[in-house]
Amino acid sequence: MKDNILICDDEPDIVFLTDKFLKHGDYKTITCNNGKEALKIIEDKFDDILLVLLDLMMPGLSGFEVLRSIKNDERYKDILVILFTVKSFKEDIQKGKDLGADGYITKPFKGEDLLNYVKDILKKKKKK
Numbered sequence: 001m002k003d004n005i006l007i008c009d010d011e012p013d014i015v016f017l018t019d020k021f022l023k024h025g026d027y028k029t030i031t032c033n034n035g036k037e038a039l040k041i042i043e044d045k046f047d048d049i050l051l052v053l054l055d056l057m058m059p060g061l062s063g064f065e066v067l068r069s070i071k072n073d074e075r076y077k078d079i080l081v082i083l084f085t086v087k088s089f090k091e092d093i094q095k096g097k098d099l100g101a102d103g104y105i106t107k108p109f110k111g112e113d114l115l116n117y118v119k120d121i122l123k124k125k126k127k128k
C-alpha cells in the first residue's frame with residue numbers, strides 16, 4: 001500500500017527528528033542519508049512510497065539531482081516530493097518548483113509545522 005514517507009537528509013539529527021515527528025503523526029517512514037540510497041529505495045519500493053522529504057544540500061547526488069530523476073520517471077509520477085531548503089537560499093525554491101517539486105519546508109522547522117504541512121499536502125493530493 002502506498003503509505004510510506006521517505007526521508008532523505010545527510011544530517012542525522014534532521015532525519016531522526018523528522019522521523020520522530022512523522023511517526024508521532026502515525027505515518028510510516030523509511031529513512032536514508034544520501035541521494036543514491038534514496039533513488040535505490042524509490043526504485044525498489046515506488047509502489048509503497050507516497051511522499052519524499054528531500055534535503056537539497058547533500059554530498060554526492062544533490063537533492064536537485066534526485067528530484068530531477070524522480071520527476072523524469074513515469075513510474076514515479078504519483079510520488080510527491082517536498083524539499084528541505086535553507087531559508088536564505090530563495091533561488092533554490094524557484095529551482096525546485098521548476099523541476100517539479102510539490103512543496104518545500106525551510107530549515108530549521110518545528111515538528112508541529114512539519115507534520116501539518118505534510119498532512120495538508122497529502123489531503124490536497126487525495127482531493128485530486
Ligand SMILES: [Mg+2]
Pocket residue numbers: 009010011055056057058
Ligand atoms: Mg544537507
